[in-house]
């Protein structure tokens with residue numbers, strides 16, 4: 382236990398000489414001094430770096446703040462002290478009025494004229510005379526003159542004042558009363574502080590030295606609200622992913638395993654009835670692996686069916702693409718260009734058993750060999766949904782899209798016919814952006830072609846509707862991020878994740894700031910009350 386005693390006089394007039402040290406510096410000073418284990422019995426020993434005494438009131442403020450954080454504790458001991466007034470200080474230095482009067486009276490019988498004494502000493506003459514008479518130091522000669530009655534004197538008043546100046550008290554209480562009457566001293570309230578550092582843990586050293594026996598420990602504060610841990614903030618992209626995941630789970634979807642980024646061209650393209658000469662399979666669009674460059678880990682019987690379908694339509698009514706399908710091309714390993722690579726694999730798995738309706742989704746990373754700019758990166762995330770059942774129609778797809786996007790807060794969507802090698806019909810999905818005052822493309826969808834589903838082994842009357850959209854665009858709109866590189870890639874910083882504004886989709890897909898998460902404190906609540914229907918992720 383380290384103890385330091387600080388004396389603080391509540392006399393601001395004596396504070397003027399003290400240097401103003403910042404509260405922070407004072408705090409450091411107090412704590413480091415306590416840490417060193419040295420004892421400081423007097424605040425005069427606790428000096429600022431420049432060697433100046435500290436402002437005692439400042440010090441008291443700092444001690445209070447440290448105490449409120451349970452870092453130190455202190456007791457105040459009230460005490461009375463006596464201090465000299467300005468006049469008292471003057472007399473302590475130069476002697477009392479009566480002594481000055483005595484000195485002014487010359488030895489011998491002639492003495493000094495009272496009028497002259499008055500001229501010499503001014504104010505002091507009058508007060509001093511009375512005292513000097515009382516002390517029997519002088520006497521009157523006639524009515525006009527003063528003479529000495531003793532040869533020498535002891536200036537007891539000066540002695541007393543000096544004692545009070547140095548010790549802040551006097552052994553004779555009567556002297557104090559008397560000098561106070563003369564307005565030479567004044568009584569002050571004073572207190573001294575005993576500060577001790579509060580230990581929070583028993584340390585090895587404390588056990589070794591036995592200090593634990595006497596140490597003062599910080600009390601448990603069971604009411605304290607814990608500091609929110611800094612870790613565990615979701616990246617904005619992952620927050621929106623969570624929102625999508627919940628929508629899917631709510632609608633009865635199963636999550637597809639999307640944990641591998643590398644796929645064979647087979648699952649990414651061939652199984653999706655994408656011809657081997659398709660431009661998307663070019664190295665300008667797709668990242669091909671060097672080592673290992675190929676994989677033959679796809680079912681041989683399926684590969685045979687896919688080959689026949691590409692070449693001549695196989696078991697379907699299609700004529701196929703009329704080219705020679707090459708297994709080597711299908712074996713090429715790539716970074717998957719879309720999560721539909723996983724959907725084709727999952728539909729193959731589904732077809733292995735007796736058919737049951739299925740709803741699958743995935744949200745994960747895909748890669749395309751694109752030139753990078755403010756809105757494009759070589760990697761991004763896709764949200765993908767797949768529903769397989771008998772009797773599904775394009776109407777189901779449109780109706781489902783409507784419900785799905787409404788759950789995200791997107792009210793108005795439109796479709797435009799499109800082309801995908803693996804869907805027919807295909808539709809691009811547009812949403813009206815009131816800020817941009819235009820329809821923006823938000824996704825792509827369609828009904829998987831029989832040329833894809835029949836080789837996978839699904840019954841001919843099973844229809845599969847599917848759609849995909851990027852995760853980045855809704856996230857950027859929601860969080861007001863204009864450069865995709867702030868969101869993805871290697872520039873992501875933790876501060877951004879921690880303090881990122883929480884926005885919501887407003888009804889028309891506009892962005893609305895709802896709050897900011899700071900230091901684990903959730904300021905969304907307030908805003909949440911104001912907005913009736915808010916989709917907030919935090």
Ligand SMILES: N[C@@H](Cc1ccccc1)C(=O)O
Pocket residue numbers: 718719720721765801804825826827847848849850
């Ligand atoms: N795979 C498509 C999205 C999509 C998924 C499913 C069906 C139709 C389209 C894309 O990458 O854009």
